Amino acid sequence: MENLLLFFKRFGLFIQFLVLETVAIVLLVSFNGYQRSVFMSSAGFITGSMYEGVDAIGGYFHLREINDQLSAENVALKNELAYLKSLTPANQATALDSLCKQQGDTTHWLHYQYISAQIIQHSINKAQNYMTINKGWADGIASDMGVVSPQGVVGIVKSVSKHYAVVMPVLNVQSRISCRLDSTRNAGSLVWDAVDYRYATMQEVPGHVVPIKGETISTSGFSAIFPSGIPVGEVHDIELNTEKQFIEIQVKLAVDFAKIDQVQVIQFAGYNEIQTL
Amino acid sequence: MRGNVVIWYALKFVTVLLLQVLLFNNIDYFGFISPYIYLLFFLDLPVNFKTAYAMLSGFLMGFWVDVFGNTMGVHTAACVLLCFVRNTWISMLFSSLNAQQTELTLARVGWIDYLKYIGGLVLLHHTALFLLESLSFVAFGYTLLRIVSNTVVTVSLILFYEYFRSK
Numbered sequence: 001m002e003n004l005l006l007f008f009k010r011f012g013l014f015i016q017f018l019v020l021e022t023v024a025i026v027l028l029v030s031f032n033g034y035q036r037s038v039f040m041s042s043a044g045f046i047t048g049s050m051y052e053g054v055d056a057i058g059g060y061f062h063l064r065e066i067n068d069q070l071s072a073e074n075v076a077l078k079n080e081l082a083y084l085k086s087l088t089p090a091n092q093a094t095a096l097d098s099l100c101k102q103q104g105d106t107t108h109w110l111h112y113q114y115i116s117a118q119i120i121q122h123s124i125n126k127a128q129n130y131m132t133i134n135k136g137w138a139d140g141i142a143s144d145m146g147v148v149s150p151q152g153v154v155g156i157v158k159s160v161s162k163h164y165a166v167v168m169p170v171l172n173v174q175s176r177i178s179c180r181l182d183s184t185r186n187a188g189s190l191v192w193d194a195v196d197y198r199y200a201t202m203q204e205v206p207g208h209v210v211p212i213k214g215e216t217i218s219t220s221g222f223s224a225i226f227p228s229g230i231p232v233g234e235v236h237d238i239e240l241n242t243e244k245q246f247i248e249i250q251v252k253l254a255v256d257f258a259k260i261d262q263v264q265v266i267q268f269a270g271y272n273e274i275q276t277l
Numbered sequence: 278m279r280g281n282v283v284i285w286y287a288l289k290f291v292t293v294l295l296l297q298v299l300l301f302n303n304i305d306y307f308g309f310i311s312p313y314i315y316l317l318f319f320l321d322l323p324v325n326f327k328t329a330y331a332m333l334s335g336f337l338m339g340f341w342v343d344v345f346g347n348t349m350g351v352h353t354a355a356c357v358l359l360c361f362v363r364n365t366w367i368s369m370l371f372s373s374l375n376a377q378q379t380e381l382t383l384a385r386v387g388w389i390d391y392l393k394y395i396g397g398l399v400l401l402h403h404t405a406l407f408l409l410e411s412l413s414f415v416a417f418g419y420t421l422l423r424i425v426s427n428t429v430v431t432v433s434l435i436l437f438y439e440y441f442r443s444k
Contacts, residue, residue, distance in 0.1 A: 013328050013361070020336050020357045027343070028350025028409065042347050051345075054299045123302065123346065125309045127411040130347040166347060173415070194415040197308040258308070 041159060041166050042121050042132040048164035052134055055120040062261050069262070073150040112227050114264040115140055117147075120164075124171055124257050127194040131155065131167040133263060141165045144225060146266040152231035152254030153177060153219060154263050165265075170232075171197055171257055179232045180220040181211050181249075187220045190232055190251065197257050199236060202249040209247065211235045217251055224268060286322075293318045294338060298345035309423050312431045315342060316402060319359055320395050320435065321380050328364050335360035348410060355405040359398055370394055383436070384443035391439070396432055403428045 008015070042051060115135060122131035135141050137160045147154040147167050155169035156177070168175050170192055177190040179202060188205040202217060215235050221228025237250040297315035305311055315338060322331060339353035346352070370393055371386065383391045407424045 013332075016329055016332055017357065017361045020332055021354055024336070024339070024350045024354035024357060026350070027340075027353060031349035041349075042345055044344065047345050050299065058303075121345075123305070123311075125305050125311050126346075126348065127415050128348070132347075194411065195419055258305070 042130065043136070043159060043161045043164035043166045045161070048120070048132060048134075048161065051121040051132055052164075055118070055134075059118075059261070062259075065259060066261055069150050113267040113269070115267060116262070116264050117141075117165075119261055119263060122169070122257075122260065124197040127173050129169055129171045130158070131169055133165050133167055133265070134163065135265065136161050136163040136165050138162050140267060141265055142267075145268070146226040147263050148226070148230055148266060149255050149260055149263050151256070152233065153179075153226060154255055154260065156225055157265060167263075169257065170200055170253060170255075177226070177232065178220045178223045179217050180228075181205070181209065181235075182216045182218060183212060184209055187222065188249070190217075198253060200233065200251045200253055202251050203246065205247050205249060207240075207245045207247055211238055211247075211249055213238070217249070226266065227268075289321075290318055290334065290338065294341055297342060302346060306430075310426050310430050312434045313399075313403070313406075313427070314431065314434055314438075316359070316395075316399055316431065317435055317438065319356070319363060320398065322363075323380055324367060326364075328361065331360035331363060332357050351406060351409045354409055355402045358405050359402040362401065363398060366397055367394070370397075382443060383439040392432070392436070395435055396428070399432050399435070400424070400428045403431065 042048065117133040117135040117139075120132050120134050123129045131147075131154075133141075133147070141157060141160050143157050143160055143165075145157045147157060147169075153170065155167045155172070155175060157165050158168045159166045170177060170190060173192060173194050175190075175192060178187060179190045180187040186205055186209045188202045190200050190202050192200045205211070213235050217232045217234060219226040219228055219230045219232060231254040233251040233253040235249055236252040239248040239250065293315045297313065301312055301314050318338060319331065319335060322334075335356035336353055339351075339356035342352040342356075343349045367381065370390060371381070379385070381391070381394060386394070403424050407420050407427070411420045411423075
């Protein structure tokens with residue numbers, strides 16, 4: 001007994017150190033999986049409402065940029081509307097049909113709904129970045145929903161609380177988004193190497209494909225998370241690998257993650273049905 | 278410790294934490310530099326503050342920074358490590374220090390010794406932090422760059438604060 005006390009007296013601090021570090025590492029490992037507990041995250045009640053309060057103050061400084069983005073999007077939508085209105089009813093049906101065929105499916109566009117949300121916290125300087133948005137399951141958000149901004153793909157919802165949700169953006173080394181080259185329709189996966197927040201890499205593109213510099217890369221629509229045809233970025237550089245049968249494309253991301261503020265979450269009516277197949 | 282001292286440190290804990298997560302976490306240079314000024318809390322603890330309590334406070338502080346930043350476990354582990362070696366580091370650097378119950382301040386120990394004191398601890402913390410954060414995902418050279426550049430920024434900001442406090 002005396003020896004035990006002596007032992008603790010001598011090594012007590014070291015044991016405490018080991019115990020605390022073990023708890024920290026267990027937290028690190030167990031929270032690293034895809035589905036994380038929402039309570040110990042930025043979407044928790046305390047953290048979420050604090051971020052929302054601070055964002056309400058900080059938000060005023062970006063109003064001008066957001067205005068510009070929204071008006072640019074408005075113009076694009078009005079042009080599309082004017083084009084559709086200019087068609088005769090019979091032509092309208094075929095135009096819509098071809099618009100949908102162009103995206104790979106004749107009816108899928110009807111099943112997608114957009115929920116507007118605001119980013120109240122985000123980072124770009126880590127290997128695993130996350131975003132917090134101010135909408136949760138009370139607003140119809142569920143995990144695995146796609147998140148886009150007027151510029152293009154942002155990320156995928158990871159966990160949801162009542163009023164907040166955590167989004168895993170493209171800027172996270174665990175993120176994988178199915179995308180394709182617009183010219184050749186070759187599909188690949190978009191991943192991030194944690195170096196520069198403006199660039200990501202498109203992998204698994206067959207070696208015979210010759211992408212054009214500057215051409216658009218958009219979502220493939222294979223994953224049922226994003227509809228097809230949402231811009232991801234453009235071809236910046238191509239890395240030819242003679243040993244492998246694949247090429248790697250450096251992608252300049254369409255979304256400027258340093259300035260992002262407003263996003264839309266995509267609700268896909270058929271998601272659960274597809275998952276249970 | 279007297280009650281009002283405990284309350285003083287509890288207030289400082291909350292203030293430093295909130296400043297870090299609500300203000301300094303938003304600072305972002307070139308997409309990879311972000312100062313971790315919350316280390317000020319551990320650096321400013323009294324010299325004779327028990328390591329056992331320091332490690333507990335490090336665990337709590339790291340835990341909350343992790344919760345706010347969605348980096349569960351990373352800051353917790355780095356802070357506990359910093360607090361574990363803090364007293365040993367102090368006795369190594371300031372073997373002649375006999376002032377009890379005092380903080381190590383810039384005015385008291387001078388620029389060079391103070392820089393050694395915070396530089397060593399911040400570097401240790403940032404090394405653990407960025408290695409754990411990037412795990413095996415990121416190229417080591419890039420992680421090294423992040424460790425060094427972030428250490429420089431954090432240390433500069435803490436020195437800046439200490440300089441004006443000592444005025």
